[in-house]
Amino acid sequence: MVDKLIIFDTTLRDGEQSPGASMTKEEKIRIARQLERMKVDVIEAGFAASSNGDFDAIHAIASQVKDSVVCSLARANDKDIMRAAAALKPAGQFRIHTFIATSALHMEKKLRMTPGQVYEQAQRAVRFARNFTNDIEFSPEDGSRSDINFLCRVLEIVIAEGATTINIPDTVGYAVPDGYAALIQKIREQVPNSDKAIFSVHCHNDLGMAVANSLAAVKLSGARQIECTVNGLGERAGNTSLEEVVMAVKTRRDYFRLEVGIDTTQIMPTSKLVSQTTGFIVQPNKAVVGANAFAHTSGIHQDGVLKARDTYEIMRAEDVGWSANKIVLGKLSGRNAFKQRLQELGVALNSEAELNSAFGHFKELADQKAEIFDEDILSILSQEAKSAHDHETYRFVSLSQHSETGERPCARVVFIVNNSETIGEAHGNGPVDATLHAIESQVNSGAELILYSVNAITTGTQAQGEVTVRLSKSGRIVNGVGTDLDIVTASAKAYFAALNKLNSNTERLNPQCS
Structure with missing residues (x-):
């Protein structure tokens, strides 16, 4: 008999906690659809009680995703659990994931609760969640640093109350593979009703061992669910990487003797979608999905x-x-050929209007660039999704800049601010610096530029440049992404995208959880 390994994706919840990675509802829906297409078993769509925006996104995903279990995180209290249940109500199958910290450090310093109070609250939370679903996951936050005897007491009572999945999070990335596997093995041996639940692992990558820890627990101690994110996205050093654990189990089936239901041909499209949406570029030497x-x-x-x-x-x-990067379309390609290629890429647009708009931008790019690749098409669609749903306070119109050896570069940027045309002009240390100074000369945002990154979408000198800009203001961090054949223009577009997020009421900071 070969067991199945459950893939629990938390890109939309824990992955979104990366600084600047906060997503709009429409972006979350698009990624959720792609995760469903990839046949992810469980999609943790967000934390319903954290904001109205997250509640709406979870509700929309629950309405549209049919083939994956949709999940919401909830703290171990009635209010959070009711909020999660309400958001998940449209789903055909859903899970409530409730948690409370169990380490002495977290109980004393963060919760200011006694172990007895934590025990009772965990019990009540799972009992209350049973009113809404039989699919309940419980996580003892900071589990890898918790007292083993207290941890086992808590887990025994939550299983007795109806928790069907027990997740042991290494919240701060402190664990090492053999020790983490031994912890889970000891828990399973000491908790008398452990056979009534599936054991799950949720590892952070602070010491670079998230994937190793997760796989060790699966191989050595019988864990049968891995919680992970696309591209290993997540706060600090990130989470366990979905693509790495999936391909490890697939490639070394002789060792793990497990099956995964993931459609691996969808790994690259999903990786690119998440990267383009969040502005977190995949490093070239990243396993499986790196260039x-x-x-x-x-x-x-x-x-x-x-x-x-x-x-x-x-x-x-x-x-x-991975595609062979062959030319798929060109300037003479028609609308039907473009539509067919979208279907081959697994992209579904919501309306004819969206298709017409995307095709128009494709034709514009084809007039400038002889060779159009799949990555170019995906980039167009990503930018289409952003512009269609984001409220744009600022909108790029045109740019002119001059630079030559021995002279200080200057730039002139024309853009729209709340429907009024504005012109900014400035000098800088380079063409990009001059362009961003020109924008700021009129915007005066007061934001700090903390990251500027350039990535070529495809190969060759005709490749579109994808620029990521990360801005910080008043403790808030946002990413903006812009693409263009001209790197300076892409930089301006990325800067405006980030400014629009700073001005958007839908963007918010996520609370830190397991």
């Missing part, structure tokens, strides 16, 4: 791969959704 993941530069390696791919490749690039 260099299947690149071979060593002459010996190249020779071996040409003779037999499995000499240096343990998995095929196409198995995780």
